[in-house]
Amino acid sequence: MAPGTEGTTLSLQVARDDLRRVRVAETSPAGPGPGEALFRVERFGVSANNVTYALLGDRLRYWDLFPAETGWGQIPVWGYLRAVASRSGEVEPGRRAFGLCPMSTRVLMRPDRGDAAGFRDASAARSAVSGVYNAYFWADGDSPGSRIGDLLVVLHPLFWLSFTLDSYLAENGRLTSGAVITSASSKAAIGLAHLLRGRGVPTVGLTSPRHVSFVKQTSEYGAVAGYDQLGAPRRAHRIPDNPDRRRRRPCPAPGDPRSAGRPAHVGACGRQHPRRRQPGSRRRGGRRRGRLVFRSAADP
Numbered sequence: 001m002a003p004g005t006e007g008t009t010l011s012l013q014v015a016r017d018d019l020r021r022v023r024v025a026e027t028s029p030a031g032p033g034p035g036e037a038l039f040r041v042e043r044f045g046v047s048a049n050n051v052t053y054a055l056l057g058d059r060l061r062y063w064d065l066f067p068a069e070t071g072w073g074q075i076p077v078w079g080y081l082r083a084v085a086s087r088s089g090e091v092e093p094g095r096r097a098f099g100l101c102p103m104s105t106r107v108l109m110r111p112d113r114g115d116a117a118g119f120r121d122a123s124a125a126r127s128a129v130s131g132v133y134n135a136y137f138w139a140d141g142d143s144p145g146s147r148i149g150d151l152l153v154v155l156h157p158l159f160w161l162s163f164t165l166d167s168y169l170a171e172n173g174r175l176t177s178g179a180v181i182t183s184a185s186s187k188a189a190i191g192l193a194h195l196l197r198g199r200g201v202p203t204v205g206l207t208s209p210r211h212v213s214f215v216k217q218t219s220e221y222g223a224v225a226g227y228d229q230l231g232a233p234r235r236a237h238r239i240p241d242n243p244d245r246r247r248r249r250p251c252p253a254p255g256d257p258r259s260a261g262r263p264a265h266v267g268a269c270g271r272q273h274p275r276r277r278q279p280g281s282r283r284r285g286g287r288r289r290g291r292l293v294f295r296s297a298a299d300p
Helices: 048-055 147-172 187-198 209-218
Strands: 009-015 018-027 037-045 077-086 096-101 106-109 118-121 135-138 179-181 203-207 223-226 265-268 293-296
Touching: 037 096, 037 147, 077 147, 096 118, 096 147, 147 187, 179 187, 187 203, 187 209, 203 209, 209 223
Parallel strands: 179 203, 203 223
Antiparallel strands: 009 018, 037 077, 037 106, 077 096, 096 135, 118 135, 265 293
């Protein structure tokens, strides 16, 4: 038996048709086969994103990341993993990585395309999932048991969204007048404000009245205001769920008098958690918000 494969693997699993049903499954792990590596899950974090992974597990193939018995699923979480046994040339035993893992004590992966930054999991079950979820980064220098490790395990994946937003604005937006960021108390918004501040872009953070004090204490925004301090908007700027089915007239181009007062770029990030309907129930009104969408004044 290969070192690190002794004992039982414990996995927290949920019923895919009723997320309120939970069980702890016990399995005896086999040693890694050719090209595989066995990792011990050292630490992981849980946020609202993991609820989304479970609710959209079938639609977005999140259940494929870490397959379980029929009818059961393993909710993906972001965490630190350490290789305990390896028959892969991409990973040496003892190395630590950061990436997606199951709520389990160990996980078997097939590392591929390893380099100085990390590797990718090339397991067949994960081939249909977005590549961002198959990427793992070396974390040998991190301290997962420290306070900073606790923060990184939660903030690291969310900062990717902040970086994506900032990257888009840096490439496509002049932002000469600054940026207004709603939901300013959210972690992704704070990360975006931090990056914009580093580029000298003025920012205004909008948040609920009870979060104003907290947002000011971050010192990431040039100014902070509560929603209750704003006057009634002259016109709502709606972001459609599907940009290919826009029913409204195109936005005027920059410089057109009709574009006065319009934001140059509007981003709708994330989506609301869809409610699972019970059999026989009727769907209530309201729309579910779609994927990350950007519109600029020049968009058709």
